Amino acid sequence: MVAEVSQTLDRGLRLLKLLADSSQGLTVTEMAGRLEVNRTVVYRLLTTLEQHALVRRDIQGRARIAPGVLHLAYQVHPLLRDVAGPALRRLADDLGSTAHLTLAEGSDAIVVAVAEPTWTDYHVAYRVGMRHPLERGAAGRAILAQRAGELPRTGPRYVRVSDDCRGGTPGVASPLRGFPGMEGSVGVLLLEDVADEGVGDRVVQAADEIAELMR
Numbered sequence: 001m002v003a004e005v006s007q008t009l010d011r012g013l014r015l016l017k018l019l020a021d022s023s024q025g026l027t028v029t030e031m032a033g034r035l036e037v038n039r040t041v042v043y044r045l046l047t048t049l050e051q052h053a054l055v056r057r058d059i060q061g062r063a064r065i066a067p068g069v070l071h072l073a074y075q076v077h078p079l080l081r082d083v084a085g086p087a088l089r090r091l092a093d094d095l096g097s098t099a100h101l102t103l104a105e106g107s108d109a110i111v112v113a114v115a116e117p118t119w120t121d122y123h124v125a126y127r128v129g130m131r132h133p134l135e136r137g138a139a140g141r142a143i144l145a146q147r148a149g150e151l152p153r154t155g156p157r158y159v160r161v162s163d164d165c166r167g168g169t170p171g172v173a174s175p176l177r178g179f180p181g182m183e184g185s186v187g188v189l190l191l192e193d194v195a196d197e198g199v200g201d202r203v204v205q206a207a208d209e210i211a212e213l214m215r
Contacts, residue, residue: 011035012045016065019055025062077103081113081128084210088115088186091206095199096120097188101210102139102173104183108132109140112184124169124189137164138171142185146175158200162193172200174207178215186210 018034019026026034032042046063049055053068084101092099092115101113111130117123134140142151142159151157157174164171173187186207188199 011037011041012049015045016054019063019065025058025064027062031063077112083213084113085115087206087209088113091115091188091202092117093119094202095188096123097190098124098126099188100126100139102185102187104134104143107134109134109137109143122191124191126189137161138173139185139187142173142175142187143183147183151175156200157204160200164189172203174204176207176211178211
């Protein structure tokens, strides 16, 4: 037996996904073409989504994701912490460094999950909810590098900085891959700058593990 679905809701969700994947926004004509519906249907969908602050249109008429989506995203953070927690704890204990999961929110990076090593006397303190510009720190730069296509598919897929957002703290981070509309990274904060490629490889492994669990 085939389950019944709401065609209107299905189209609205597909429209949100289209806009989430478009950094420049889309016109009504572009959306109608991609959804394979007429412009009148798109106008009705946009009006409804605008009333819920999920979509906005600029003065050129291009539609983009609106801040209302962020409110929904906040509700996902506890779920992400539950999913990523075990992998972050293993990463923290393997490297003896504070591990974290960070998501992009506008032009900022926001920390949504943190795990500290259980066996070290000293490690860098970090807390959930910390926010900083994407350009500052390994976590945000990994997200930007992934967005710009600057990280290779093979070879090192991580970013290393000697001055992270914690005032001189070295950091290593690798982006999450395979999530249209959600940009994030997994990283560690180190007590000292190290050139060991094994650190970067272990961070990439953790990022891939968490990405797989979130799919």
